[in-house]
Amino acid sequence: MTTSASAPLRSGALLIGGEHVSVSSGGTHQHIYPGNGRCNATIPLAGGSEVDAAVDSSWDAHRQWTSYPVDRRRDLLMNLADAVRDHFTELTELNVHDFGAPISTAGHSVLTEQFLRYYAGYADKAHGSSTPVSGAFDVNIIEREPYGVVGVIAPWNGPLVVIGAAVAPALAAGNAVILKPSELASLGPLRFGELCLEAGLPPGLVNVLPAGPDGGQALVRHPRIGKIHFTGGQATAQKVLQAAATNLTPVVAELGGKSAFLVFADADLDASATIAAYQGPIVQAGQSCACASRILVQASVYDAFMDKFVAAVHAAKIGDPMQPDVMFGPVVSQDATDRILRIIDATLSERAGELITGGNRLGGDLADGYYIEPTIFGNVDNHSALAQNETFGPVAAVMPFADEADAIRLANDTRYGLNAFIQTSNLKRAHSVARHLQAGSIWVNRHSDIEPQGPYGGYKQSGFGRTGGIEGLHEFLQTKNIRIGMN
CATH class of the missing domain: 3.40.309.10 (Aldehyde Dehydrogenase; Chain A, domain 2)
Structure with a gap:
């Protein structure tokens, strides 16, 4: 990635397995600063080969992440929240450069810290339950388990909010995440990926792949992706759902409105x-x-x-x-x-x-x-x-x-x-x-x-599924019933 002197950026390119990837199969995107119409970054875009590499590294990181004691996962998410807090000014400025939000309000989009702290508190809380069944002495356990690797497709008009609302609960639930920000607003998400590494999260636990439509399709169609969380418009949502149908991959969709x-x-x-x-x-x-x-x-x-x-x-x-x-x-x-x-x-x-x-x-x-x-x-x-x-x-x-x-x-x-x-x-x-x-x-x-305490999502064509609250955590967990005969 090359930038103008006015853009407060540190990093290189795609983030896969903890490494910066500056040459990719999806081409490049000239990022234009909306305030003056001039290019302030050239961003490599992920294609199918980068998605494959990211999925491989994410599964490795998922296995490492779930091997940690839950209190360690909780503490690492708290470390990440601290890192986001410590870089609040930088992330706010990246919001401005990404999509032209005035700096007077751009900080409101950095809700990532709040969501991380909220969902870190769930990492060491029991997610399952047990119920009595007809066998008087049987043990019937209802478990909630992570999907493994999930894809989060973030919009350009508030990527850091979506990172908080979707990436935080996905990690707290035990998943690894492949984050695909819009090519129009990748600067803040790429920096967040670096902060994940600086906070001590396993390399590959959060991979960041800016991509256009082709890279997005490759992510959604990938057979080793457990779930997709999409935020965006109705037309793109239809394409996401059609691609997800290839492998019957479940999708959460937070779509537009006419409030x-x-x-x-x-x-x-x-x-x-x-x-x-x-x-x-x-x-x-x-x-x-x-x-x-x-x-x-x-x-x-x-x-x-x-x-x-x-x-x-x-x-x-x-x-x-x-x-x-x-x-x-x-x-x-x-x-x-x-x-x-x-x-x-x-x-x-x-x-x-x-x-x-x-x-x-x-x-x-x-x-x-x-x-x-x-x-x-x-x-x-x-x-x-x-x-x-x-x-x-x-x-x-x-x-x-x-x-x-x-x-x-x-x-x-x-x-x-x-x-x-x-x-x-x-x-x-x-x-x-x-x-x-x-x-x-x-x-x-x-x-x-x-x-983070309140579930957020739509009725009708404004989508399905929720972010926030316990409802948002459950979107990244799948339910398993285990019955053990004791008679």
């Missing part, structure tokens, strides 16, 4: 507008699966909310992501820029909503980067493409609703179901509406705040 943000008339409108602005178009320029991209407002306060919402969006400083006072940065690539601008143009041409603010690519000092103005459409048709399809950009669709039943109907009228948000001062309403919303996570009077 509804419900604002009732009794809500604190100032707080609601601020949360909606940052949860919607501002944070990561709307490039988040938890993005509140459909904002539903009770008709009686629609105009008042809209004034406050627009003001909150305009208050966010736009600029160089490395500047500490910048809250709104670029989107990830030229392709993303073109796609989002097409969505805006199509919404205008179809008259699916009223453009309130934004809608253009930014020029001037920011012209070389991938900056799109925070964009708000009002009175959006809920059946329009803007309201129904995941935009993954700084574009919010706002629409009015009449009453509680209308709000629930509109919120659920989508094929997605990852997150939903409720703004109300009425506790009874909050509980009732939350029960009726078809989404895996409901956030009341707050933004989304993923923590």
Whole structure:
């Protein structure tokens, strides 16, 4: 890997069996810094031969890992959490370089330490149970065992979060991991792989293989991979599931969303507008699966909310992501820029909503980067493409609703179901509406705040399986029943 002087990188290339591999069969990727459109790294990409080597080394490391006493595994995971903590600033800067997240918020993506500490605590806890059976003296044991080697496919818009949410429980459960970050955001994951070695984990326990579609297919189709954990979009998920079907490999899929943000008339409108602005178009320029991209407002306060919402969006400083006072940065690539601008143009041409603010690519000092103005459409048709399809950009669709039943109907009228948000001062309403919303996570009077204690995942086409909590640990364990006759 070669980098510009501005990129705070130390390592070489792919990480396989504890060694850096700088020449690979999958070609290379020119990593572009979204803030200025210039290349800051050339990254080798894994192909089939690198996947084969990684699988071999991962199985060796798995056998070594499971031979350790559980308290040693726990302590090594705690060492790794310490290493992530000690390199927090470096990992935060790598987030900025990877996908253009402003440094003021990029640290929020470094949840890896929290997940490591949480799941390290499970490494030495009993995972199984026993039950009485018809044979009065028989012993019936229900064990939970690791899969062996699992593949974790991380997205570009928060790879360190996924490393925490998926790699940490996989290791605590006794598995080895082959981590495939997106070629768009490999810098942070590669550094994490190095930290695993520095913390004393066996070489090969966490292999890091940046790869494009071909390398990803080779990983998913590999017959010695026990399970795949995928985070990304629906179109890629379909390809992953088709490839996994070759060997009937089980898959966990955390997919996209089109989250509804419900604002009732009794809500604190100032707080609601601020949360909606940052949860919607501002944070990561709307490039988040938890993005509140459909904002539903009770008709009686629609105009008042809209004034406050627009003001909150305009208050966010736009600029160089490395500047500490910048809250709104670029989107990830030229392709993303073109796609989002097409969505805006199509919404205008179809008259699916009223453009309130934004809608253009930014020029001037920011012209070389991938900056799109925070964009708000009002009175959006809920059946329009803007309201129904995941935009993954700084574009919010706002629409009015009449009453509680209308709000629930509109919120659920989508094929997605990852997150939903409720703004109300009425506790009874909050509980009732939350029960009726078809989404895996409901956030009341707050933004989304993923923590390791809470299971996270989707309904409908937003995926299946969970990260976080005991549910997230169980995703990386398979169940075995052992009955011993004692009569």
